[in-house]
Amino acid sequence: MKGAPRYRSLDSHFRATFGEKAQKITLDAGSDCPNRDGTLSRGGCSFCNGEGSGPGLGLGTLRAQWDRWRARYAAMPRLRNARLFIGYVQSFSNTYGPASRLAAMLRELEELPGLVGVCVGTRPDCLDEEKMAIMASSPWSEFWLELGVQTFNDATLLRVNRGHAAAASERALALAARFGVKTCAHLMAGLPGESGEDFLASARRLAELPVAGVKLHNLYFPRGTAVDAERLAGGVRPLDQEEYAFLAARALTFFPSRAVIHRLCADPAPGELAAPDWAARKRETLDMIDAALEYNDWWQGKACDVPDRNPFATAAPTS
Secondary structure, eight states: OOOOOOSOBHHHHHHHHHSSOEEEEEEOOOOOOTTTSSSSOSSOOTTOOTTSSSOSOOOSOHHHHHHHHHHHHHTSGGGTTOOEEEEEEOSSOTTOSOHHHHHHHHHHHHTSTTEEEEEEEEOTTSOOHHHHHHHHTOSOSEEEEEEEEEOSOHHHHHHTTOSSOHHHHHHHHHHHHHHTOEEEEEEEESOTTOOHHHHHHHHHHHHTSOOSEEEEEEOOEETTOHHHHHHHTTSOOOOOHHHHHHHHHHHHTTSOTTSEEEESSOOOOTTTEEEOGGGGOHHHHHHHHHHHHHHHTOOTTTTTOSSSSOTTSSSOOOO
C-alpha cells in the first residue's frame, strides 16, 4: 500500500482547484525561438529536439489540435469522462516576438471548448513588462508561465548554447511575481559538466526565488541533437536512473510545500530517445522517486518549512 503523499502534485492541485480532474493538452502555436532564427544562434540549445522540445504536433490551428487531442482522450477509458482541460502551449518560445502575437494567441485559446486554464512555455529572455501585463490580464485563474530556467550555473548555460545567463532567469521570475503571474520553473539534472551537487545548488537557488511551481527533468538525449553527439563522443554520460531518483527526491526537500510540482521526470516523445533507455520508463522512475522519499524520510519542504513535519500526511512521518 502506498504511503502518505510527500509532495504537492499538479493533479492534486487541479483537483483541489476544480473539484475534479483536469487534463493537460499539449499545443504547438507555431512559435519561433531567438536561439534558432539567428538572433542568438541557429543551433538552438544542445538538448532541444527539432520541435523545440515539444511533441511536434504543430499541424493545423490550435483549435484543430485541441479537437484532435480531446477526441483521442475521449477514446481512453480512464479519461472518457474528462470535462476540464488545460491548454499547454509548449513548443519553442511562445512569448518571443511582438506582444501583439502573444495577445492574439491567448484570444485564440479563449475560444477552445472545455478549456479552464493555460500554460505558456518560454525562455527567460523573451519577456518584458508589456507581455507580462497581457498574461496577467488573462481570464483564467489557472494561468501558468512555464519558464525554462534549466540551471543557475552560467558555465553550463554557455556549454549547452542556452544564449542567456542565470541572471535572465532571476529577472524573469521577479518580473512575473511583480505582475502576479504564476510561474512554473524548469530545472534539469545531468546537464553536461554538472555534478549532482551542481543540480542541487540550482534547486536551492530556485527555492529562494518567487516560484509557484516547479518541473524537474532528467537530461535525456534526443536523436540528432548536439548533446547526443557529445554523448557519443564520450563528453557526457547519462545519469543512472537511481542517481536521478535520489537527486529529484532530495531537491523536493528545498521547495516550500505551497509550490506545485508539475513534473518529476522528463517524458520523451515517441521515437526521439537515443539514451538512456530508462528515460522511457516514466512510471518506474516516479516509483523510484517515491521510494527515495520514503527511505530517507524526506518530503517537499522538509529543508525549509516550519514546523518540520510532512504537511501532506495525516500524521507526522515516523523516523
